[in-house]
Amino acid sequence: MKPKWFFQKLNSFLPHCTSPVSSPLKTLILQNPYSETSKFAINQVDISFLLSLCGREGYLHLGSSLHASIIKNFGFLDGNNRDNLRNVIVVWNSLLSMYSRCGELRDATKVFDHMPMKDTISWNSRISGLLGNGDIEMGFRVFKQLYESGIYQFDQATLTTVLTACDKPEFCYVSKMIHTLVFLYGYEREITVGNALITSYFRCGCCSSGRRVFDEMSEKNVVTWTAVISGLSQGQFYEESLKLFGKMRDGPVDPNSLTYLSSLMACSGLQAIREGRQIHGLVWKLGVHLDLCIESALMDMYSKCGSLEDAWKIFESAEEVDEVSMTVILVGLAQNGFEEESIQVFVKMVKNGVVIDPNMISAILGVFGIDTSLALGKQIHSLIIKKSFGSNYFVNNGLINMYSKCGDLDDSIKIFCWMPQRNSVSWNSMIAAFARHGNGSRALQLYEEMRLEGVWPTDVTFLSLLHACAHVGLVEKGMGFLESMAKDYGIGPRMEHYACVVDMMGRAGLLNEAKKFIERLPEKPGILVWQALLGACSIHGNSEMGKYAANQLFLQAPESPAPYILLANIYSSEGKWKERARTIKKMKDMGVTKETGISWIEIEKQIHSFVVEDRMHPHAEIIYGVLGELFKLMMDEGYVPDKRFILYYLDQHGKE
Numbered sequence: 001m002k003p004k005w006f007f008q009k010l011n012s013f014l015p016h017c018t019s020p021v022s023s024p025l026k027t028l029i030l031q032n033p034y035s036e037t038s039k040f041a042i043n044q045v046d047i048s049f050l051l052s053l054c055g056r057e058g059y060l061h062l063g064s065s066l067h068a069s070i071i072k073n074f075g076f077l078d079g080n081n082r083d084n085l086r087n088v089i090v091v092w093n094s095l096l097s098m099y100s101r102c103g104e105l106r107d108a109t110k111v112f113d114h115m116p117m118k119d120t121i122s123w124n125s126r127i128s129g130l131l132g133n134g135d136i137e138m139g140f141r142v143f144k145q146l147y148e149s150g151i152y153q154f155d156q157a158t159l160t161t162v163l164t165a166c167d168k169p170e171f172c173y174v175s176k177m178i179h180t181l182v183f184l185y186g187y188e189r190e191i192t193v194g195n196a197l198i199t200s201y202f203r204c205g206c207c208s209s210g211r212r213v214f215d216e217m218s219e220k221n222v223v224t225w226t227a228v229i230s231g232l233s234q235g236q237f238y239e240e241s242l243k244l245f246g247k248m249r250d251g252p253v254d255p256n257s258l259t260y261l262s263s264l265m266a267c268s269g270l271q272a273i274r275e276g277r278q279i280h281g282l283v284w285k286l287g288v289h290l291d292l293c294i295e296s297a298l299m300d301m302y303s304k305c306g307s308l309e310d311a312w313k314i315f316e317s318a319e320e321v322d323e324v325s326m327t328v329i330l331v332g333l334a335q336n337g338f339e340e341e342s343i344q345v346f347v348k349m350v351k352n353g354v355v356i357d358p359n360m361i362s363a364i365l366g367v368f369g370i371d372t373s374l375a376l377g378k379q380i381h382s383l384i385i386k387k388s389f390g391s392n393y394f395v396n397n398g399l400i401n402m403y404s405k406c407g408d409l410d411d412s413i414k415i416f417c418w419m420p421q422r423n424s425v426s427w428n429s430m431i432a433a434f435a436r437h438g439n440g441s442r443a444l445q446l447y448e449e450m451r452l453e454g455v456w457p458t459d460v461t462f463l464s465l466l467h468a469c470a471h472v473g474l475v476e477k478g479m480g481f482l483e484s485m486a487k488d489y490g491i492g493p494r495m496e497h498y499a500c501v502v503d504m505m506g507r508a509g510l511l512n513e514a515k516k517f518i519e520r521l522p523e524k525p526g527i528l529v530w531q532a533l534l535g536a537c538s539i540h541g542n543s544e545m546g547k548y549a550a551n552q553l554f555l556q557a558p559e560s561p562a563p564y565i566l567l568a569n570i571y572s573s574e575g576k577w578k579e580r581a582r583t584i585k586k587m588k589d590m591g592v593t594k595e596t597g598i599s600w601i602e603i604e605k606q607i608h609s610f611v612v613e614d615r616m617h618p619h620a621e622i623i624y625g626v627l628g629e630l631f632k633l634m635m636d637e638g639y640v641p642d643k644r645f646i647l648y649y650l651d652q653h654g655k656e
Contacts, residue, residue, distance in 0.1 A: 044087040051094035055101035063098045064107075070095075085117070093121050100129025124157050131165040139165060140174070147181075156190045163196040172204040179213075195223045202231025222256050230262035238269035257288050264297040273305035290318075296325045303332025323357040330360060334367045342367050343376065350383070358392040365398030373607055374406040390418075397425045404433030424455050432464040440472030459491050466500035470507050478504045499528035506536020511545055527556050530563075538566045541573040561587065 047070065054063035070091065092115045099108035112118075112126050123146045130139035143162055146154055159178055166175045179197055187193045194217045201210030214220070214228040225248045232241035245263040248255060255263075260283050267276035280298055283289045289298070295318055302311035315321070315329045326349065333342035346364045350356060361384060368377055381399060389395045396419050403411040416422070416430045427450040434443035447465055450457065462485050469478030482501055485491040498521055505514035514533055518525050530552045537546030546567055553563035564587035571580035599610045610617065617623065 044091050048087075048090045048094040051091075051098045055094075055098035058102055060099075060102040060104060063102065067095055067098075089117055089119055089122070092117075093119075093125055096122060096129070097125045100125060100132065103133055105129065105133055105135060118152065120152055120155050120158065123152055123154070124161060127158065128161045131161065136165055154185075156187050156193050159187060159193050160196040163193075163200040166200040167203040169205045172201075172206050175200045175204055175206065176209070179209075189218065191217070191219055191221060191224065195221075195227050198224065198227040198231065202227070202235060205235070207231065207235045207237060220253065222253050222259065225253055226256065226259045226262060229259055229266075233262045233266040233269065236269060238266040238272075241266040242270070242272070242275060257291055257294060260288070261293055261297050264294075264301050268297075268301045268304045271305045273302070273307060276301045276305060292318075292320060292322050292325060296322075296328050299325060299328045299332060303328065303335060306336060308332055308336045308338070323355065323360060326354065327357075327359045327363045330363045331366070334363070339367045339369070339372070343372075356383070356387065358389045358395050361389060362392075362394040362398045365395070365402045368402040369405050372406060374403075374408060377402045377406055391420060393421070393423050393426065397423075397429045400426070400429040400433060404429075404436055409433060409437045409439075422453075422455070424458055424461070427453075427455055428458065428460045428464060431461060431468070435464045435468035435471065438471050440468035440470075440474070443468035444472075444474075444477070457489060457491075459485070459494060459497070462491065462493075463496055463500060466497060466504060470500060470504035473508050475504055475508050475510065495523075495526040495528055498525070499532045502529055502532040503536065506533060507539065509540055511536060511540065511542055515545065515548075525552070527553065527560075530556065534563060534566045538569050538573075541570060543567075543570045543574055543576065543579070546570040558590065 047066065051063060051066060054060070054066065092111065096108055096111045096115070099105075099111060108126070108129050112122065115122060123142070127139050127142050127146070130136075130142060140162070143154075143158070146152055146158070159182060163175060163178055165171070166178070175197065178200075182188050182190075182193055182197065194213060197213045198210045201207070201213065210228060210231050214224065217224060225244070229241050229244050229248070232238075232244065242263060245255070245259065245266070248259070260279060263279055264276060267273070267279065276298075280289070283291075283294055283298075288294055295314055299311040299314050302308070302314070311329065311332050315325065318325065330342050330346060333339070333345065343364065346360070349360075361380065364380065365377075380402075384390060384395055384399070396415055399415045400412045403409070403415065412430065412433045416426065419426060427446065431443045431446050431450070434440070434446060443464060447457070447461070450461075462481055465481050466478050469475070469481065478501065482493060482497065485493055485497070498518075501517060502514045505511075505517065511533075514536060518529055518533065521529075530549050534546055534549035534553060537543070537549060550563040550567040553560065557563070564583055568580045568583045568587075571577070571583060601608050608617065614620065
C-alpha cells in the first residue's frame with residue numbers, strides 16, 4: 001500500500017515547522033513513492049517509527065495528522081490477523097508515546113482507554129507520560145492498576161520509570177516500596193534498576209539507603225559509581241564522596257564527565273583545592289577540560305577555595321561561555337570580596353549584548369548591600385521587567401533582599417505582595433527584611449501568616465525570627481522559637497542561632513542568663529557566640545563579664561580586632577582609661593589592626609564614602625563647615641554629646 005495522504009501531510013506541514021525537521025523525516029519525504037522513480041512502500045513499522053520521531057521532536061500537528069490518517073486506513077489497526085497483531089500493538093503504543101511526549105495527556109488517555117489490546121510497553125508509556133508531565137498522583141495510580149490487574153506484568157523499565165519520579169523527601173516511602181517489589185520479583189540483579197534505586201534514594205534524602213544499595217550490588221558500571229558519588233556530594237557528604245571517587249579510580253571502571261563534575265562539587269564543598277587541582281589535571285589529560293560543564297565546575301571550585309585568579313584564568317581562556325559559567329564567575333567575584341568588580345562585569349555583559357538569564361540576575365542581586373547603589377539596583381529591576389523575569393522565584397527573592405539591604409523597605413514589601421507565588425525563601429527574605437529594619441513585630445506577624453499559608457519554615461526562618469525578637473526585646477518568645485525548631489520541625493540549631501539567642505538576652509540586659517545559656521550549650525561555643533556576649537557587655541558597660549568574653553575570643557580569634565575594640569569601648573564607658581590603654585597597646589603588640597569604618601551616602605546615583613576625620617573628599621571643607629553649623633544648632637537645642645566613645649575629642653586629662 002502506498003498512502004498518498006502521508007506524503008501530502010508531510011509536504012503541507014514542512015512550511016509551517018518552527019524547528020528543524022529531523023533527517024529521517026527528510027529522507028522519507030525525498031523518497032516520495034509518488035515520484036516516477038520511487039519504489040518506497042510504507043508499513044506499520046514505518047508509521048510507528050515516524051510517530052516516535054514526532055514525539056521526540058515535538059511535532060504534535062504532524063503526529064495528530066498521522067493519527068487521523070491511520071484511522072481512515074484501518075488496515076494499520078486491524079488486529080484480526082494474529083500474524084499482524086504485534087505490529088498493531090506497536091502502532092498503538094507509538095501513538096500513546098507520541099501524545100505523551102508532546103504533553104497532550106488528554107489525548108494520550110483517550111488512546112490508552114480505546115486500545116483494544118495492551119502490553120507492558122503500553123502501561124510503561126502511560127505511566128512515563130503522566131509522571132514526565134508532572135501528574136505524579138495519576139502516574140502512581142496507573143502503576144497501582146498495573147500491579148493489581150493480574151493480567152499484565154511490570155518489568156524493569158516500569159520500575160526505573162517510577163523511581164525516576166521519586167525525587168523529593170516526601171517520596172522516600174515510595175522508593176522503599178518499589179525496593180520491596182524489586183526483591184519480590186527478582187530484579188535486584190538488574191543494574192539499571194539498582195542505579196535507579198540509588199539515584200532515587202539520594203534525591204529523597206535517604207543517603208544511607210542509597211549507599212546500602214550500592215554496597216550490595218554485585219555488578220557496577222560507570223552510572224552506578226557516578227550516581228552514588230553525585231548523591232553523596234549533593235547530600236553534602238563531600239569527604240565520603242571524594243574517598244569513593246578515589247576508590248573508583250583504583251578499580252576497573254573509568255569515570256566519565258559526570259563523575260568528574262560530582263567530584264569537583266565535593267572539592268568545592270570541602271574547599272579542598274589540592275584535590276581539586278589533581279582532578280583538574282586529570283580532566284586536562286583526558287581532554288574534557290574544555291567541556292562547558294567541567295569548566296564551570298572548575299571555576300566554582302577555585303572560587304570557593306579562594307583562588308579567584310585561577311577561576312578567572314579558566315573564564316578568560318574558555319573558547320565558549322554560557323549562562324552557567326557567567327553566573328559562576330559573577331558569584332565567585334562576589335564571594336571573594338570583589339562585589340564592585342562583579343557588578344562591573346555584569347554591566348559589561350549587558351552592554352555587549354550577552355544573553356542574560358534569571359540565574360545571572362539572581363547572582364548579581366545577591367551582591368547588593370548597604371554600600372551599593374540603590375539606583376543601579378532599580379536599573380536592574382527595570383531590566384528584569386523588560387525581560388519578563390518577574391515571575392521567577394529567585395529573581396523576586398533577590399529583589400526583596402536588594403531593596404531591603406539598600407534601605408528601601410517599602411519596595412521590598414511591594415515586590416513580596418506582587419509575587420504571584422511564593423516559596424519558603426520568599427517568606428524568609430521578607431521576614432529578614434523586617435528584622436533588618438528593626439520592625440520585629442511585623443516580622444513575627446509575617447511568620448504567622450507564613451504558617452497559615454502552609455509554608456514550612458527553615459533554619460533561616462528561625463534565624464530571622466530570633467534576630468527580630470532581639471530587637472523587640474521578646475526574650476521569652478525567642479526562647480520559644482528556639483525550642484520549636486527541634487520539637488516541631490526537626491531543625492537542629494546552628495551556632496548562628498545560639499549567637500542570636502545570646503544577643504537577644506544581652507540586649508535585654510540579661511547578661512548572667514546569657515552566660516549560663518552559653519555554658520549549657522551542647523557544643524563548644526564559637527566565635528559568633530562570644531562576639532554576641534562581648535557586644536552585649538559593650539552596650540551595658542559590664543567590664544568584668546566583657547573581659548571574660550574577650551579572653552574567650554582572644555583564644556579562638558587572636559587576629560581579630562573585635563575583642564580589643566569592644567573591650568576598649570567598655571573600659572571607656574566606665575572611665576577606666578588605664579585599662580583601655582593597656583588593651584589598645586596589647587592590640588598593637590599583637591600586630592592586630594582595626595579595619596577602618598566607612599560611612600556612605602548616595603547622591604544622584606553616585607556613592608560618596610567617608611572615614612573618620614576624612615579630608616580626601618573634594619568638597620571636604622564645605623562638608624565640615626555644614627557639619628559645624630549643624631552641631632551648633634544641635635547644642636542650642638539641648639543636645640549633649642556622649643563623650644565616652646569619642647575619645648579623640650579628649651586630652652589625657654579627659655578635658656575637651
